[in-house]
């Protein structure tokens with residue numbers, strides 16, 4: 001690992017950027033500077049400076065996500081994005097929602113809860129794992145649509161297996177059947193190129209604190225313009241129902257003030273982008289390409305060590321790669337429970353790598369992440385200690 005520019009413990013082989021990201025020193029210092037500026041005069045900051053600053057951040061994000069800044073709301077995390085959309089829906093008894101077998105646990109709980117509250121039902125598309133062809137996934141998702149499906153929640157990059165799903169074909173196919181898509185892009189921003197305007201999905205949420213490496217508590221929700229009236233923040237505050245302000249839209253007004261909170265993680269987005277873009281030739285896209293090529297090599301090393309073939313086509317890999325592990329005895333008792341193997345890798349070798357009970361505790365996957373600080377030898381070391 002090359003942790004020089006990061007705050008990561010150099011003793012730890014950190015292969016889990018996917019869970020909570022990691023913030024470079026320079027970006028954290030930027031946050032601390034903003035916190036000091038804010039605290040010099042909190043009233044002036046929140047009343048006069050915050051809104052234009054946040055708008056600049058939205059403009060910066062819009063440049064990366066290829067969409068209009070006006071359609072973006074700054075929110076603390078992807079879980080909030082998913083909850084905001086699902087809990088704004090006016091579901092009726094008998095409506096259907098669509099999820100996938102790899103829907104992130106917290107989002108699955110939300111889907112199930114909003115459906116149960118309304119007397120609706122959730123149909124989960126059972127995605128194959130291992131997977132041979134991304135088209136299989138499109139086909140299975142579209143087959144799960146019923147005439148009553150109101151909305152599909154589909155991941156851009158799946159959590160346990162790190163697969164880049166063919167989102168464009170999924171959104172188009174669902175649209176052709178009259179179904180809007182909420183994309184859980186928790187991992188997308190900073191890991192894969194985004195073209196939200198062209199994609200035309202109803203809703204898209206992503207964390208910045210994962211692959212853009214901003215401080216924790218920074219994420220974004222994109223809502224297509226024609227759907228914005230129906231979407232309200234989880235915290236209704238001054239901006240809801242207020243008219244006569246010089247704000248661009250009621251959507252912006254509602255999301256810009258949801259109660260007093262720390263805006264500094266968002267204010268670090270431009271600095272994080274500058275930092276990441278300066279690491280490799282080709283800027284942010286250069287970093288994405290470098291991470292992808294290392295993820296493919298890492299997966300190859302792990303598959304060789306385990307004596308298995310790659311569980312998904314190369315085209316479905318970006319900065320995460322998962323491999324199925326041999327059967328083990330493990331029955332997780334809570335979402336935070338870790339397998340004995342994960343515990344051994346950390347306790348004995350200081351390797352921080354997640355093992356997920358997917359498809360089950362007895363048949364789990366190990367997922368590695370690749371960020372700028374990782375090197376090939378990190379994965380060689382893991383392979384050596386794994387078997």
Ligand SMILES: Cc1ncc(COP(=O)(O)O)c(C=O)c1O
Nearest residue numbers: 019077078079104159184186207
């Ligand atoms: C696919 C997916 N969705 C949502 C989340 C939730 O992200 P957060 O905890 O930042 O809200 C995660 C977190 O790992 C995730 O992997």
